[in-house]
Amino acid sequence: MGVGILVEDLNAWYGSNHTLQDINLHIPANHATALIGPSGCGKSTFVRCLNRMHETNPIAHATGVVKMGEVDIYRDASPVEIRRRVGMVFQRPNPFPTMSIYDNVVSGLKLNGFRNRRILDETVERSLKQAALWEEVKDDLKKKSGASLSGGQQQRMCIARALAVDPEVLLMDEPASALDPVSTSKIEDLIFQLKSQYTIVIVTHNMQQAARVAENTGFFLNGKMVEFDSTHKIFTNPRDKRTEDYITGRFG
Numbered sequence: 001m002g003v004g005i006l007v008e009d010l011n012a013w014y015g016s017n018h019t020l021q022d023i024n025l026h027i028p029a030n031h032a033t034a035l036i037g038p039s040g041c042g043k044s045t046f047v048r049c050l051n052r053m054h055e056t057n058p059i060a061h062a063t064g065v066v067k068m069g070e071v072d073i074y075r076d077a078s079p080v081e082i083r084r085r086v087g088m089v090f091q092r093p094n095p096f097p098t099m100s101i102y103d104n105v106v107s108g109l110k111l112n113g114f115r116n117r118r119i120l121d122e123t124v125e126r127s128l129k130q131a132a133l134w135e136e137v138k139d140d141l142k143k144k145s146g147a148s149l150s151g152g153q154q155q156r157m158c159i160a161r162a163l164a165v166d167p168e169v170l171l172m173d174e175p176a177s178a179l180d181p182v183s184t185s186k187i188e189d190l191i192f193q194l195k196s197q198y199t200i201v202i203v204t205h206n207m208q209q210a211a212r213v214a215e216n217t218g219f220f221l222n223g224k225m226v227e228f229d230s231t232h233k234i235f236t237n238p239r240d241k242r243t244e245d246y247i248t249g250r251f252g
């Protein structure tokens with residue numbers, strides 16, 4: 001099941017560039033939350049702070065509190081533990097090119113030392129079914145490389161790979177922006193189904209997409225979170241003039 005995420009006074013830097021400033025929000029469990037805002041406003045940096053990827057950049061650091069359920073991810077857990085609990089899907093599908101579809105999906109499990117063939121087989125089937133890819137690839141699992149799939153299939157395989165380690169949170173950074181409309185709609189259907197089991201945070205430039213998949217939406221601007229509310233409220237009656245200007249296309 002998903003867990004709620006509580007963010008308190010989160011600040012992040014790249015060198016002296018103060019990229020995120022005093023972010024506070026509560027992301028509810030088992031919902032999809034969309035993050036919108038103009039390019040460079042800090043959306044990706046924010047999600048990278050939620051799985052401690054931000055700190056892998058030597059010039060980057062962050063301060064503040066991020067709690068996943070009861071766990072303070074910067075104080076109570078190692079980055080490796082956190083990345084097992086928090087799956088991430090990126091803008092461009094990033095399969096391991098030399099691995100089969102099967103090995104791509106279980107790569108995280110194998111890295112964690114799982115070798116039991118029956119469990120690996122079951123995980124591959126479960127994850128690919130969750131990612132709505134099973135029917136398309138079930139006869140080629142070990143024959144085809146992950147990289148030989150279409151872009152949309154690769155992205156669903158990467159979602160299966162993220163789900164295979166049984167995370168509680170799924171971070172998606174513009175997961176459909178490199179895909180055609182049919183693949184995009186498959187990913188949106190998936191988000192809709194997966195949110196009953198996982199807490200989903202999705203960065204998107206596509207406001208219709210945010211409106212379709214997410215119950216709540218946060219609007220970022222210049223490293224600050226200007227407004228966070230139900231998606232309906234953000235898109236129909238935002239409190240802040242800057243949110244209104246953005247969603248009506250007056251800037252960004």
Ligand SMILES: Nc1ncnc2c1ncn2[C@@H]1O[C@H](COP(=O)(O)OP(=O)(O)OP(=O)(O)O)[C@@H](O)[C@H]1O
Nearest residue numbers: 014017019037038039040041042043044045046057
């Ligand atoms: N690896 C990095 N090194 C230095 N600065 C970075 C790095 N990544 C991002 N930044 C800076 O941090 C700020 C926020 O970038 P970020 O990628 O988080 O924004 P974004 O809202 O996700 O943008 P986009 O919608 O274009 O993906 C920008 O000023 C960017 O130049």
